[in-house]
Amino acid sequence: MKLYHGNAVSLIDKIKDNSIQSIITSPPYFCLRDYEYPQQIGLEDQVEDYLTKLIQIWNTAKNKLKDDGLLFINIDDTYYYPRPGETKIWGMNANGDKRPGIKKHNEYRKSSLMAVPQKLIIKMIESGWIFRQQIIWQKPNCMPESTTSRFTRDYEAIFMFSKSENYKFNQLKEDMKTEDLSNPRGSNGTTKQSGRRNEENKKTEYTRNMRSVWSINNVCSSNNNHYATFPAELARRLILCSTDEKDTVLDPFSGSGTTLKVAKQLNRHGIGIEINSKYVELAEKNINDLFTKVEIIKEECI
Ligand SMILES: C[S@@+](CC[C@H](N)C(=O)[O-])C[C@H]1O[C@@H](n2cnc3c(N)ncnc32)[C@H](O)[C@@H]1O
Structure with a gap:
């Protein structure tokens, strides 16, 4: 198990070409959370800048992925509620977490979803990825919402991309x-x-x-000190379908280490990248619970 502490944009290139069987990850969503590092992804002024950085990462990741490898991205959308004026002002979201205001984007009307996942898919296709499937992660224990003008959101999407037409896939x-x-x-x-x-x-x-709508309870953030983890069961299914034992799984936004921990449990190798030292420590602890030595490699600029 290897955990790089630093910025995925630069660190992903340190990984050996054609060495990764599957990339399973959830990048920060646009303008939803502050991960407390200047080089973090997600707090760009414009959604286009955010997408450009993600595409840069996925394009480098493509060289790291074996020809028969798969990439899974769990990403969700953001509602456009600009703050008055052009300056970012910090507000609160429904959970009481601090969340950043969004800078002005002329293309959206107030209260519109920004279609960030859809824009990402189009850019991925244009970059040469094969968009193979959308998996719906339905959350039976979703956060209640008090809105009276739309339905409560109870799912997120996972997009599956392949590098080639033929790829490793173990049917579940x-x-x-x-x-x-x-x-x-x-x-x-x-x-x-x-x-x-x-x-x-x-x-x-x-x-x-296996069908493509997966009902899996969301994990309780306070259990693991990271506010945006995905459930181990989600990682388990994605790892099982895209890898065999001894294959290597990469999570370039590894957070609390869910992907790596499950990879270890399933006897796969794992590489993670995480910018926030707090989460690097948390992931190390989570993985070390399984008696595995995690090699931590720190980027000089952090
Ligand atoms: C949605 S969370 C991933 C959570 C993870 N799936 C889990 O189960 O714990 C996104 C993570 O990306 C990290 N991050 C943000 N910008 C980054 C960057 N430029 N390079 C590497 N990690 C980054 C954040 O600190 C955060 O932990």
């Missing part, structure tokens, strides 16, 4: 639901057959290819 299976069993439809699920069968057979008969 899930149990078929009771309603599907009463009306089974062939090809991507195995249907019920007649005759006596043992429990093990029953299990394989009632499974189907």
